[in-house]
Amino acid sequence: MKVTSKRFAGVAGIAAASALVLSACSGGGEIGGDTGGDSESGDAGGGTAAEGCEDFEQYGSFPGTTVSLFSSIRDSEADDLQATFDKFTECTGITVQHNGVGEFEQQLVVQVEGNNAPDLAIIPQPGLLKRMVATGKVQPADEATTAKVDEGWSPEWKTYGTVDDTFYAAPMLASVKSFVWYSPSAFEEHGYEVPKTLDEMMALTEKIAADTAGDGATKPWCAGIESGGATGWPATDWIEDFVLRVAGPDAYDQWVTNEIPFNAPEILESTNAVGDYLLNDAFVNGGIGDSRSIATTSFNDGGLPILDNQCYMYRMASFYEAQWPEGTTVAPDGDVFAFYLPAETADEAPLLVAGEFVARFADTPEAAAVQDFMASGTFANTRVELGGVTSANKFVDPALASSDILRLAIELLQDPNSVARFDGSDMMPSEVGAGSFWTGTTQWIDGQIDAETMLTNIQDSWPKG
Known part of the structure; x- marks a missing residue:
């Protein structure tokens, strides 16, 4: 509900529209590979992960590790979120354990202030992110995640994940309100x-x-x-x-x-x-x-x-x-x-948007690898193809959208003439x-x-x- 974000107010979730066929994994790799965006790993073409684990080598190999992910995402939408990590887990050895709850904002505050913070949290409000950063428990994004966001997202999206000139939270998904x-x-x-x-x-x-x-x-x-x-x-x-x-x-x-x-x-x-x-x-x-x-x-x-x-x-x-x-x-x-929703002139393109941001509380390489992956075009394309969501990531292929309206939303988000601004009340x-x-x-x-x-x-x- 809107106690966490207008994005989820009264919305029980959207059923997946298509299934993603995942191929077998091979190989691993050490942390610190390709720390840029995904243009070298096939994302510019807008598809799901290639055969094998080539696209995942950059995230390293951490067999047997588990990273906790906390959010307000529930029901079928939570199932789709979990499915985006199938190939990532197969190739990196990192199990992502997601927990979505209705009273997310209140519980996150309690957990963080009680020194029981999750490894990662999907935060839908820049205002809540600022509150979490003020606790001193949020880790700044590392170089790999920062590079992904610089390449794959327009500058305003990075701004919404930034507090006091330090970049913390990588954008994940987006919705168009206009x-x-x-x-x-x-x-x-x-x-x-x-x-x-x-x-x-x-x-x-x-x-x-x-x-x-x-x-x-x-x-x-x-x-x-x-x-x-x-x-x-x-x-x-x-x-x-x-x-x-x-x-x-x-x-x-x-x-x-x-x-x-x-x-x-x-x-x-x-x-x-x-x-x-x-x-x-x-x-x-x-x-x-x-x-x-x-x-x-x-x-x-x-x-x-x-x-x-x-x-x-x-x-x-x-x-x-x-x-x-x-x-x-x-x-x-x-x-x-x-x-x-038009502007005062046909040449203007203001766009009211909402979205979610992945903040990291755990200072571990496996948690950093998950945050890095969730900022990537590979993650965005995989999640969009599973259905019901949109992303402002530049590497997302609009053709993967599960409906005409979501395809239109992605095209608006990617339009270089659009002047996007985040939901105002979520920033207050x-x-x-x-x-x-x-x-x-x-x-x-x-x-x-x-x-x-x-x-x-x-x-x-x-x-x-």
Whole structure:
């Protein structure tokens, strides 16, 4: 749930779409081989591991060793994660023992502060990483892992794993949040076109509202922000996406660190732009109720009225693909698909993303080898081919993606014109990002407070000093 990351809020996991055929292993190798990326080991071509153990020699040979890996990843997604280590274990002798739990953040803090830290942890929040680094228990990434990240990832991803100018945590997987789900057939039937700018999206919204004015149950948009103890996070995603577009990437960077206060004019302008959609009863909440119903509608169910032609658009991340009922065709010509949430101009490409980072607590060569492997193109391609996930690693072959929407997400992540920024609330102090920001947006959507009051309340909650 969002207590660890919005990436996992309410998502039980995505079933694997394909099986990876693993070949027999031969050979080993000493630590300190190819410490660069994977271009020399076949990853630039975007495939799974080659026959034998040639691609794994760089990680060394440590027969009989075990490395513990702790995360919030569970169910079928955990099975797929474990499967990515099959060949690695066969070739290096390192057994990776993964443990995924629901209360990951709280348990990680308890374990680390109790001197019982796992060897490695998959951390989905840069803010949590900073807290862990402050304990003095996180090991800086070694040269091999650093080289992998420098070659295979764009600079901002390395930044998110860096604390006080020291690189600690290698990026692993990623998801794209800047998506709007829709029905391609409904758009075609009514002559609606996918918008390329924010102005076009508002014009489309107004047109749909006019076309459906006689039908009180049908609206341009549907929305839901209820998520149990994490209620409100989908509304924070809306605001983050619009700050990135309306205020711009530089202002976004300053906002998430509070260099620009929450109630600054540019943040208020961006928030009001979201309110133009979510607070307008003529625009929302198709098939469900008025705008206030958004606060009590589960994000899992929020987009489903699209299938009944009761709403036309639903803003939600790529992982929402798993929420559509069995039998729903998710494709450009299917029952539902998603388009990129546009920017102010068609030439801009801001992209709100989330992801996970592998931090190492154990100062052992086998733990370092696992962290190095998880930063590689080999790992990323293997995991993507198993299905249900995306990665921003440059060596990932989009053709390996298990669905059209995940393929589109990978293409956006790899687009050199994209200006990617990490989920803002995951970078803020937990008192704000997983506290006052969630509750404030819920009160705002529910009509209890206006935007200016909400932003001022959040600013007042920011930890002093």
